[in-house]
Amino acid sequence: MKTMKITLIPVAIAAVLSFSAMAADTPDMAGMKMDAPKTVAGKTHHGIGVINTVNIKKAKVNITHEAISSLDWPAMTMNFKVTGKQALSSLKPGEKVEFDLSEQPKGQYVITKISPLKH
Ligand SMILES: [Cu+2]
Structure with a gap:
């Protein structure tokens, strides 16, 4: 039973990390889209x-x-x-x-x- 706990915890952490990474990506990408015309072109x-x-x-x-x-x-x-x-x-x-x-x-x-x- 001890081995199961050890393997399950990293999986749970990975799931939380990837979820929060996805959540963090969305506003970043929206921000990039908005900034693109200003920084890449758009002058x-x-x-x-x-x-x-x-x-x-x-x-x-x-x-x-x-x-x-x-x-x-x-x-x-x-x-x-x-x-x-x-x-x-x-x-x-x-x-x-x-x-x-x-x-x-x-x-x-x-x-x-x-x-x-x-x-
Ligand atoms: Cu001209």
Whole structure:
């Protein structure tokens, strides 16, 4: 009977340890998911440009933007995907805008905020 006790106790301890490890994992993983866009990508850059075209259906805008020094980007014309519920219909070609740019995990840059440039 003594031998049974000795073998059962480590099993019980192992079961408790693995259970608490699983319980501890859940909040850690949730925290990692939340932090990922901030640490891996997700840095916000600020740009100024002029709207060329607005594609509301695809949530895309074509912008000729000024140089963005935080990205080491020269001035250029390019398409951007716009995330979130932006009022794209209020943007007009030829309009000067300011926008926030965020790097997504796949290295794509999306506009997270865009509005007419206030003088
Ligand atoms: Cu560009």
